[in-house]
Amino acid sequence: MEMTIEVPKAFSVRDDHEVLAFKHLMARLNPQLRVGQVGMGLHVKSGYTVFWGLISLADQRVTRNEFDEALREAGFDFAHNAAQVVDYQAVA
Numbered sequence: 001m002e003m004t005i006e007v008p009k010a011f012s013v014r015d016d017h018e019v020l021a022f023k024h025l026m027a028r029l030n031p032q033l034r035v036g037q038v039g040m041g042l043h044v045k046s047g048y049t050v051f052w053g054l055i056s057l058a059d060q061r062v063t064r065n066e067f068d069e070a071l072r073e074a075g076f077d078f079a080h081n082a083a084q085v086v087d088y089q090a091v092a
Contacts (some may be wrong), residue, residue, distance in 0.1 A: 007033070008062050012013055012073035019053050026055060034058045038067075040050040041081035052076060 010055055013019055016037065023035040040051050054070060056062050072078065 001004040007060065008056040008066050008070045010038075010052060010054050010070040010076065012052050012074060012076075014050055016040075016051045019051055022053060032058050034060075037060070038071075043063050044075045044077045 008046050013022065019035070019037045026035045028034050034057065035053055035055050038052050040049055042048070043050050046077070052071065052074070054062070054067065068078075
């Protein structure tokens, strides 16, 4: 099965251990993808604090604008989260 996605893409999980499982799954599906945990913060639809991850190509340098846009699309609540909870350098 073939699929096309635009990266970077962000995702959220409730438990930080799920990021590691997600990382292993993505590595098996496509070793050219890099998955990194970038922080924790509120989701716009839940009000719960969740852990945030970002998927990008292994050789791709993610810009701050792409990083913020990926988080925004995934539901990161920029209005209620402090900017320092997100580690942009984890994927830059």
